Amino acid sequence: MTLSVTDHPVSVIGGAVTDAQTAAIRVENDHAARNYSPLPVVIAHGEGAWLTDIDGRRYLDCLAAYSAVNFGHSNPTLVATAKKQLDALTLTSRAFHNDQLGPFVTALAEYAGKDMVLPMNTGAEAVESAIKLARAWGYRVKGVAADQANIIVMGGNFHGRTVTIVSFSDDEDARADFGPFTPGFRTVAYGDAEALAAAIDENTVAVLVEPIQGEAGILIPPASYLPAVRELCTENNVLLIADEIQSGLGRTGTRFACDLVGVTADLYLLGKALGGGIVPVSAVVGNRDILGVLQPGQHGSTFGGNPLAAAVGAATIGLLIDGCLTDRARMLGDRLADRLHALRGRGVLEVRCVGLWAGIDIDPGLASGRTVCEMLMERGVLAKDTHGSTIRLAPPIVIEQGDLDWAVDQLEEVLAQLSA
Incomplete structure (x- = not known):
């Protein structure tokens, strides 16, 4: 069992870029080739579906390194x-x-x-x-x-x-x-x-x-x-x-x-x-x-x-091999699809979801995919944009159901904030 968002109610979840983050990113950029444009968060620890940055703030990983971390961090x-x-x-x-x-x-x-x-x-x-x-x-x-x-x-x-x-x-x-x-x-x-x-x-x-x-x-x-x-x-x-x-x-x-x-x-x-x-x-x-x-x-x-x-x-x-994790991905994916489809017409143009893998087309008149991902990051959810106005969700398949719902709650609140 991995820690969920409700296990540590006093933990700091997400937040704006800090001076420590900025300094660490500057050191990286001084010598690492700029072949990526990552979100401005510096991760130091991971457990299950959760990541912790260098300031001790926690984030729900909804990318799982493009499915490379299907079984959670530090499995x-x-x-x-x-x-x-x-x-x-x-x-x-x-x-x-x-x-x-x-x-x-x-x-x-x-x-x-x-x-x-x-x-x-x-x-x-x-x-x-x-x-x-x-x-x-x-x-x-x-x-x-x-x-x-x-x-x-x-x-x-x-x-x-x-x-x-x-x-x-x-x-x-x-x-x-x-x-x-x-x-x-x-x-x-x-x-x-x-x-x-x-x-x-x-x-x-x-x-x-x-x-x-x-x-x-x-x-x-x-x-x-x-x-x-x-x-x-x-x-x-x-x-x-x-x-x-x-x-x-x-x-x-x-x-x-x-x-x-x-x-x-x-x-x-x-x-x-x-x-x-x-x-x-x-x-x-x-x-x-x-x-x-x-x-x-x-x-x-x-x-x-x-x-x-x-x-x-x-x-x-x-x-x-026993199929339990695969079945879990299917069942949680059905729940994710239901939650995401409910956002259509509220800043979301289209949703494509199969298992724990979703593409969400944001109305480009509302915001870019990158902007939505940055706002989610501040709320403690890490996702990735692609092709301008689409964001992808691919959490580890060990994610807790309550954490998955919480992630969609954050997206819903981001869309409401942008539409206000």
Whole structure:
């Protein structure tokens, strides 16, 4: 049980930026590259769904590091696993076997209903790995002519920020001045199965899709879309690659967001929550007929599958295997959706919510998403804006129901304050 907002009624919740915060931010900005524009709060401690800043003020974390902290900050099971492994062995590289990798990949493969795992570190590495796998499979199994493979991606996608990945992004902030870009990708409209069908040809090796687009604002496609994508991929001998880096591992109230519509992907891309908020862990999960195309020396990672990451990853799957946390995310998500939909017409234009993951479109005539997030921060709720007027909520799935209600109460009061 984690501390809730009612457990410490005398605690200071949120507040304006202090001199101590300003000084700490200035030190960071003096030497850290400015590739982010974070909210002006400096966090020093976390427990469950709650964070504490350097002044001792508490905040409810409604971002969970973009789903990386699904199981809460300082999760006792995951922390104990990490501490135990730190005392034993942390890194060997893949030049040698280690005693943690086998149990990890076995647990993850079984959880995903597949038989092979390619362990990596970050989500972007998982995406890059899947691109290489799809191309190699296309040439070696499907019989596509050398250097002719194409992969179909979706408009509005977000899969990371490497040069290859931003090559098929339509976010100009991610692309500007980073060319020349990697060829071999075709973009079609997200949610449009007919456009996808028209784009597939004999050289198409894969379709890469987010079952729910996270960075775009929690965009949920029509229920018929992913089944249609699955059917098209099967008919045309094309791999369906599901980027579940944010949406997988319980976030949507299911193991994978694909499960919401009964679709099984050929490859699942996992990350973020797989490392339990402790270490970066990612993976490509699929069957041997696809992952088996890789041979020694053709792909690798010094840290991928390291003993510390493997131990934490296995413990993470252990938290999920009985389905209790996933069920919790679904039930609390239903409550969150009801509360948020009640705000429509009161400064909110639209709400998209599945599990404990919500995109809330703020009326741009009222305020920007950033302004709303700053006002929530002062009230002790940490959330993140995207695409100007949308804010995202993705609290740890261990959040207490009362704290979730309290967070929505704060949003309701912020909207009332802006409308006054």
